[in-house]
Amino acid sequence: MKLSSVFGQIFLCSIPFGLILLSASNSVEAQNRRGTTRKNRQRTSVQMPKQNQVTTAIVVDERLAVLRDRPSLMAVPVQRMRRGHEIQILGNDEGDGVGFYRVQLSKNKFGYVQTQAVITTSRRGDDERLANLVRVSDGFEQIERATLFLNNYPKSVYRPAILLLLGDLLEESAQNLSREATRRFDADEIRATNAPVYSFYLNYNGLDRYGRLGIVFLFNQTAKQFHYDGARWKEIILKHSNSSEAGEAEKRLNALAEKMKP
Known part of the structure; x- marks a missing residue:
């Protein structure tokens, strides 16, 4: 047997068993961290709102086009919108037996409007x-x-x-x-x-x-x-x-x- 081979076996045998376990544990933990990070990134990417999810709507019925502070026909009216006015739909809600859109009129103006007051190019019918x-x-x-x-x-x-x-x-x-x-x-x-x-x-x-x-x-x-x-x-x-x-x-x-x- 070569001397270098003997020294190699002696060196391996001299490594404490606990250190081997610790190294293996650290490796598994690192892999778990990487896996968790990937999962978190995946969850985050799903939860992040996409810009193209925002839908543009156009007011066609001024009689119903009242922007309110909450989804209710009894809610405080914020603004009555004119026919042809464009707004951004952010979500859906219901109140008092009718559907509402949560909408954005401008950078700092949000509210709710009855769905029948507006039309979109994406909603069927x-x-x-x-x-x-x-x-x-x-x-x-x-x-x-x-x-x-x-x-x-x-x-x-x-x-x-x-x-x-x-x-x-x-x-x-x-x-x-x-x-x-x-x-x-x-x-x-x-x-x-x-x-x-x-x-x-x-x-x-x-x-x-x-x-x-x-x-x-x-x-x-x-x-x-x-x-x-x-x-x-x-x-x-x-x-x-x-x-x-x-x-x-x-x-x-x-x-x-x-x-x-x-």
Whole structure:
């Protein structure tokens, strides 16, 4: 036997047995610590809220859009939100037999709002609910809600019907705007300004709220009549040519072309 081998055996035999156990214990403890740390990291990663879990909601019914300090219809009202206002949904709750969203309006303003006051693009059935609300609304409120629908549901099965409806509503509004503007303008005053007659019509303040929604009206100078430019009808023909509304949209565009002839 080689001398180095003998010394090796003597050295190993001389190591205290308790030290071997302690070393083994330390190794196991270190492995346990690493395992626990990994588990804690995994639990922490699951519990940490993700940014993309926050959902944006849009107010569609001002009658219900009351921000409250707790989920109850009896809770203190903090703010009434206007139609079209965007808020962030942070969670769900219930109170007084209705559902509530916990929401954030701004950096430091939180509260609860009834779920039916808002729509989201992620909650199933919200497009149908808003489409039904559009159909039973009236006045400019109906136009605003229809615009909100089209801005938020580009692929909804209800889109062609809402496009056709909104186009019809806007052509009807154009007739009302024409009568209102004509009553407001005095021919002598217009002549005194030396400004073109059509410029008075196209600057008519009754058009402003439509313009803020991205709606455009054409003006026939000969008849002194506004007409809707037909953008929503054109979308039906371009993107929903197989829908039942496509034929009706084509009829309306043909009628518009006739109305705009001098």
